Amino acid sequence: MTDRPLVEELRLFLGDPQTWWGPASIPLRLGEHLLLSAVAVLAAAALVIPPALWAAHRRRGVVAAAAVVNIGRAVPTFGILVVVVVWLGLGPWPALVALVALSGPPMFTNTVAAVLAVDPAVLESAWGMGMTGRAVLMKVELPLALPVIAEGIRIAISQVIATATLAALAAGGGLGRFIVDGFAKRDQGELLMGAVLVAAVAVVAEMLFTRGQRRLVPSQASAEGSR
Amino acid sequence: MSDQAGAAGQPMISLQDVSKTYDAASAPAVESLTLEILSGEIVVLVGPSGCGKTTVLKMINRLVEPTSGDIEVAGTPVGEGEPHLLRRSIGYVIQQVGLFPHWTVRRNIATVPELLGWSPQRISDRTGELARLVGLDESMLDRYPGALSGGQQQRVGVARALAADPPVLLMDEPFGAVDPIVRHRLQDELVDLQKRLRKTIVFVTHDIEEAIKLGDRIVILNVGGVLEQQGSPAEILSRPANRFVEDFIGAERNLQRLALRRVAELRLKWGPMVEVSTTPEAAREAAAREGTEWVGLLSDGVMAGWVPVSELPESPSLEGLEPRPFGAVVSRRASLRQTVDAMVGSSQEMAVVAEDGYYCGLVDFRMVSEALGSQRGSRAGG
Ligand SMILES: Nc1ncnc2c1ncn2[C@@H]1O[C@H](COP(=O)(O)OP(=O)(O)OP(=O)(O)O)[C@@H](O)[C@H]1O
Ligand SMILES: [Mg+2]
Numbered sequence: 001m002t003d004r005p006l007v008e009e010l011r012l013f014l015g016d017p018q019t020w021w022g023p024a025s026i027p028l029r030l031g032e033h034l035l036l037s038a039v040a041v042l043a044a045a046a047l048v049i050p051p052a053l054w055a056a057h058r059r060r061g062v063v064a065a066a067a068v069v070n071i072g073r074a075v076p077t078f079g080i081l082v083v084v085v086v087w088l089g090l091g092p093w094p095a096l097v098a099l100v101a102l103s104g105p106p107m108f109t110n111t112v113a114a115v116l117a118v119d120p121a122v123l124e125s126a127w128g129m130g131m132t133g134r135a136v137l138m139k140v141e142l143p144l145a146l147p148v149i150a151e152g153i154r155i156a157i158s159q160v161i162a163t164a165t166l167a168a169l170a171a172g173g174g175l176g177r178f179i180v181d182g183f184a185k186r187d188q189g190e191l192l193m194g195a196v197l198v199a200a201v202a203v204v205a206e207m208l209f210t211r212g213q214r215r216l217v218p219s220q221a222s223a224e225g226s227r
Numbered sequence: 228m229s230d231q232a233g234a235a236g237q238p239m240i241s242l243q244d245v246s247k248t249y250d251a252a253s254a255p256a257v258e259s260l261t262l263e264i265l266s267g268e269i270v271v272l273v274g275p276s277g278c279g280k281t282t283v284l285k286m287i288n289r290l291v292e293p294t295s296g297d298i299e300v301a302g303t304p305v306g307e308g309e310p311h312l313l314r315r316s317i318g319y320v321i322q323q324v325g326l327f328p329h330w331t332v333r334r335n336i337a338t339v340p341e342l343l344g345w346s347p348q349r350i351s352d353r354t355g356e357l358a359r360l361v362g363l364d365e366s367m368l369d370r371y372p373g374a375l376s377g378g379q380q381q382r383v384g385v386a387r388a389l390a391a392d393p394p395v396l397l398m399d400e401p402f403g404a405v406d407p408i409v410r411h412r413l414q415d416e417l418v419d420l421q422k423r424l425r426k427t428i429v430f431v432t433h434d435i436e437e438a439i440k441l442g443d444r445i446v447i448l449n450v451g452g453v454l455e456q457q458g459s460p461a462e463i464l465s466r467p468a469n470r471f472v473e474d475f476i477g478a479e480r481n482l483q484r485l486a487l488r489r490v491a492e493l494r495l496k497w498g499p500m501v502e503v504s505t506t507p508e509a510a511r512e513a514a515a516r517e518g519t520e521w522v523g524l525l526s527d528g529v530m531a532g533w534v535p536v537s538e539l540p541e542s543p544s545l546e547g548l549e550p551r552p553f554g555a556v557v558s559r560r561a562s563l564r565q566t567v568d569a570m571v572g573s574s575q576e577m578a579v580v581a582e583d584g585y586y587c588g589l590v591d592f593r594m595v596s597e598a599l600g601s602q603r604g605s606r607a608g609g
Contacts (some may be wrong), residue, residue, distance in 0.1 A: 125325030127290060127314070130313070139327075175256050
């Protein structure tokens with residue numbers, strides 16, 4: 001393959017009005033991709049972080065829960081996708097299930113590790129001052145664990161955005177469509193555009209989240225510096 | 228500041244036959260310990276590492292549940308009611324301080340008031356008051372703990388423990404992690420603070436010097452939480468109950484040091500002493516100034532003895548009273564060891580210094596222990 005066809009194909013793809021408007025356009029696919037990723041991460045966070053907080057707070061069932069959650073890590077996302085397609089049929093749901101399974105583990109393990117890492121002296125004084133268990137969790141453990149929990153969410157987001165590309169295989173939409181269709185049509189312009197877009201979205205999402213992360217934990221920053 | 232629950236001299240904390248065996252352990256950490264801590268006193272628990280000092284403290288505020296035995300605080304069994312409510316009425320200070328790193332100093336100090344639901348105005352007033360009390364600059368209040376020195380952090384720890392004015396304070400090696408100069412300063416400040424606040428304090432330390440300096444009473448524990456001796460610092464120092472206590476307090480070394488030093492080296496206190504020719508009014512004032520329940524009477528500088536304040540007459544004259552003789556009288560040439568021996572016998576734990584009957588001043592145990600400390604030149608100005 002030479003350079004010419006690629007540039008030419010890219011020009012053709014970008015010049016096609018359907019690329020920019022309509023049911024197979026970049027904005028629509030981008031929207032699908034982001035929605036799928038966001039729903040997956042939010043669902044996984046809602047599913048995994050509260051029990052992780054509770055288990056770590058109580059120092060109970062942490063090992064067992066981590067083992068269960070890590071099964072998700074051991075099974076390839078693609079495998080889950082296939083199984084769920086067989087089970088539920090095509091559409092966005094199989095991809096969602098697979099992505100939730102993908103993003104759960106880093107959030108769970110980071111949450112547990114972060115809560116368990118809270119300075120025992122801080123916890124002893126929290127209990128010793130007469131905080132209830134709930135107050136210890138919400139006022140001490142959670143805020144102190146937040147930076148590491150946020151890091152887990154950040155990892156989950158970038159993994160999910162990259163992997164949401166697989167959704168296209170199960171007719172789940174998203175930017176993966178360009179890659180899948182590009183392969184099918186041997187349209188390298190479309191294929192390349194799809195890959196670039198996925199990478200760009202992952203990078204931008206990561207940048208935005210990192211900025212948000214800094215804002216989320218301003219006290220930690222000033223606690224370090226001794227101005 | 229509010230009044231303390233329980234009159235001075237009443238038991239504030241009592242442990243009755245208390246034992247604790249941790250789940251994982253075969254030997255008990257504390258075994259059948261019986262202890263009474265009076266309202267307004269500082270009791271220091273000392274003993275080698277692992278002897279159960281921390282366990283005793285944590286059983287008082289229920290961070291650890293005893294395996295058997297009864298513990299009461301202010302006459303109520305600690306096992307009654309919710310542990311978090313009990314803990315809000317007991318100040319707790321630990322060696323690692325354990326300040327909340329994500330809260331400002333101000334909010335750290337306000338922890339218990341916040342839990343108790345005080346109004347913001349009341350919390351803010353109290354925070355400022357506490358900062359002054361423990362010697363923290365107001366400018367520190369809006370910093371985070373990470374920006375404070377070890378000594379400042381421990382001041383915040385003490386302020387936080389005192390915030391809701393609890394009658395009882397548990398302190399677990401609070402000054403163990405700061406350098407000796409800061410440690411001595413914090414000890415001096417605690418002594419000052421205690422003069423004003425009259426809390427019931429259970430203080431844990433490894434350091435016998437610290438125990439001698441701070442304690443109204445010292446409790447010496449051995450491994451397994453076995454009580455070896457309890458008594459005033461002077462008693463423990465001059466009459467160790469057994470070999471273990473002798474070794475632990477370095478009795479030999481300390482007594483030798485005491486034997487080498489003389490009363491004449493100390494700067495004596497004048498104390499609540501008045502001439503018989505003055506008025507009962509002046510005598511009462513002297514007692515109030517010194518915080519004693521008694522006054523000493525002199526006639527032209529010669530010691531006559533002491534009388535309780537309650538026996539001072541309403542009449543305009545002190546003549547005709549029958550003063551009691553002082554229990555412990557030493558000369559300025561006496562060694563500090565003789566002085567401590569004499570003190571232990573007297574009920575006030577102090578000795579009167581006199582030459583040929585002429586009054587020179589008073590020595591109390593704290594002055595002796597400070598003299599012991601100053602010999603190594605490690606004491607810092609307050
Ligand atoms: N949570 C626990 N589980 C099991 N054993 C414990 C626990 N806490 C303390 N112990 C054991 O109980 C004994 C007493 O411990 P404790 O901490 O009360 O001693 P300590 O006098 O405070 O020691 P140190 O001076 O080193 O602080 C030790 O043998 C210790 O190992
Ligand atoms: Mg200890």
